[in-house]
Amino acid sequence: MVRAVVATAWGGAEVIEITDVPSRPPGLGEVVVAVRATAVSPFDVKRAGGLMNRAPSLLPLRLGNEMAGVISAAGPEAVSFEARPLAVGDAVLGHWLEGAQADELTVPANTLLHKPPQLSFHKAAALLGSGTTAFHALEAVGVGEGDRVLLHGASGAVGGMVAQLARSRGARVIGTASRSRHERLRAAGITPVAHGEGLAERVRALAPDGVTAAVDAAGTDEALTVSLELVPDSQRIVTMVNFSAAWAAGAKAIGPGEETERIRPAARSGLVRHAATGGLRVDVAMTFPLAEAASAYALQARGSAGGKILLLP
Ligand SMILES: NC(=O)c1ccc[n+]([C@@H]2O[C@H](COP(=O)([O-])OP(=O)(O)OC[C@H]3O[C@@H](n4cnc5c(N)ncnc54)[C@H](OP(=O)(O)O)[C@@H]3O)[C@@H](O)[C@H]2O)c1
Incomplete structure (x- = not known):
């Protein structure tokens, strides 16, 4: 089973819980990532608050859209965003992902970038959205x-x-x-x-x-x-x-x-390169264990953390 952060209703930190969901093996072009760090952003707070969509059918809602981790399983033809093969053991990062606040994630390989060794998992998870x-x-x-x-x-x-x-x-x-x-x-x-x-x-x-x-x-x-x-x-x-x-x-x-779909993906590789070579600083304000996701949401909702907030599975 996978431990995942969900909103059980529309609301604030009080609706944030950890739940077990079935693990899904990778299909064609997919990989499974063992998540090392995953971000909690204002967007997640707004989604949990029902500001994007309040359809009851969405609940419980999986949360999180950016993370960094290590490939634990790879399906056939698993190729990264940079069009390079991905294999078990490769370190990766990604954003625009569904349900990234979890200890494991099955996603299309082409949504992920290779994480350079010089970039820590924490900084990698905090980089791309912002x-x-x-x-x-x-x-x-x-x-x-x-x-x-x-x-x-x-x-x-x-x-x-x-x-x-x-x-x-x-x-x-x-x-x-x-x-x-x-x-x-x-x-x-x-x-x-x-x-x-x-x-x-x-x-x-x-x-x-x-x-x-x-x-x-x-x-x-x-x-x-x-x-x-x-x-x-x-x-x-x-x-x-x-x-x-x-x-x-x-x-x-x-x-x-x-415009967003054109400009932002085109910026990904340059940002990773600059962050890895020290040309771009990534400010992580605070880290929480995944199990304390509700506290991370409470801090993010106050709007003054001073940098990115991370959950560590
Ligand atoms: N449209 C998009 O594509 C997109 C993408 C990403 C983020 N966003 C949005 O961009 C915003 C910032 O995101 P973030 O991740 O940078 O959030 P953040 O890390 O929580 O930063 C919030 C900033 O707002 C400042 N702030 C708080 N209260 C303020 C006040 N009363 N007056 C003026 N400034 C105040 C904070 O300054 P102090 O703490 O120093 O007071 C801090 O610099 C969020 O609303 C987020 O949803 C939009």
Whole structure:
């Protein structure tokens, strides 16, 4: 049997349980992965809360969509995302997976990438969801050399990636975070600024020449309002949370759709390479044993963990 995290009803941490589900052998082009680390993201909290789909037939709902682990069984013609054969013993990582919060997962091999030995299982499990979203956000508003980017949520899992990728493109990053995280941001080359009342004035003082683009990984009304006030071109503002308000204001939003399916997979291999060679830092805020999944969901729901939260089977 496989131990898997499920939501038994629509709700918060109180509906999160571990259940036993039958193990499934790999079919054609599939592999079984012994999961070493699996992430708990805001998306999982929203799914468990029924914000994506509340159909009763979905319950109990398997959760989790990214993980890293080792192949324990391989079906015929098991070939990775990079079109390389996968065999028992190979270390892999993947995202956009169904039910990844489990100690074992049977999935199509072509959803997985080979994990370089230099990248730990923890960092591998935390990399792709946040990294590909960050890459997409920067593509959406065309961040490049000389840009001054206002980043809302710079201390979060996605924000941490946005900041690094923006800086590697030659941009300056002014990032919002709770005050207790400002020193950490400064050490990462980000100009920190506290969110909350007076944000626009504080950013003006820190960037007297103005900001040229904004990325919202926080999702507050303040993030969008201040971005619209400070960025001259609203098409250079992107949110990953506040969709309808952004569209109504002429700003951009990135979420499910054709653009996401094109841009994010194309970013996977580069992110893995950069993280493995130390060119991209992956911040893991906290790890929990799989059995304590409910505590991990409670922490994620508070929205201020300071990086990725992992479950360890
Ligand atoms: N559209 C997509 O494709 C997509 C993909 C991935 C993620 N997302 C969404 O992007 C968001 C961020 O994800 P994440 O994984 O980075 O979450 P996270 O790690 O929990 O980060 C949350 C961030 O929000 C900040 N924050 C919390 N309360 C705030 C407030 N009142 N005002 C301003 N900032 C505040 C936090 O800063 P402090 O803790 O320092 O206060 C932190 O930087 C989530 O809503 C997630 O669902 C969307």
